[in-house]
Amino acid sequence: MTTNMNISNEAPTPNEYLELRAAAGLSPKDLQASQIALGNSIFLTTLRDSDDQLIGMGRIIGDGGCFYQIVDIAVHPSRQGQGLGKQIMSELMNYLDNNVPSRAYxxxxxxxxxxELYKKFGFDYTSPKSVGMFKKY
Structure with missing residues (x-):
């Protein structure tokens, strides 16, 4: 596990968010939309190195009652393979375990x-009973 790292629940700046997404190979997002999205997170966690550079993050979004979604799990490529994704998921799961009402999805x-990482936290595939779908704008 990496040392000299700061774990926080403070949102990154929209620019930091976009830079980490790009570095981690996630899809690009609009700057203004990113600012709105970060502000509407139910919960988030960030990992910063000793130079205060954003090296990882994850968020929980949703309606705060019945439905929650884990999004934006990202670790900078230079820091992948060090267990940081697992650490981010542990932070998110701790929040969910202590704050989500019973029967929430x-x-x-x-x-x-x-x-494979998400399976370790109890997530399973929805198919064949249901499948994920999306529409991109």
Whole structure:
């Protein structure tokens, strides 16, 4: 595990968010939309190195009652393979375990091979009973 790292629940700046997404290979987002999205997070966690550079993050979004979604799990490529994704998920799961009402539905969209990480936290595939769908604008 990496040392000299700061774990926080403070949102990154929209520019930091966009830079980390790009570095981690996630899809690009609009700057103004990113500012709105970060402000509307139910919960988020960030990892920063000793130079205060954003090296990882994850968010929970949703309606705060029945439905929650884990999004934006990202670790900078220079820091991947050090257990940071697992640390981010542990922070998010701790929040969910202590704050989500019973019978709530928590979902995520998993890129392969990250699905193996999410399985370790109790997530399972929805198919064949249901499948994930999306529409991109």
């Amino acid at each position: 928590v979902s995520l969209i998993a890129d392969v091979p990250a699905d």
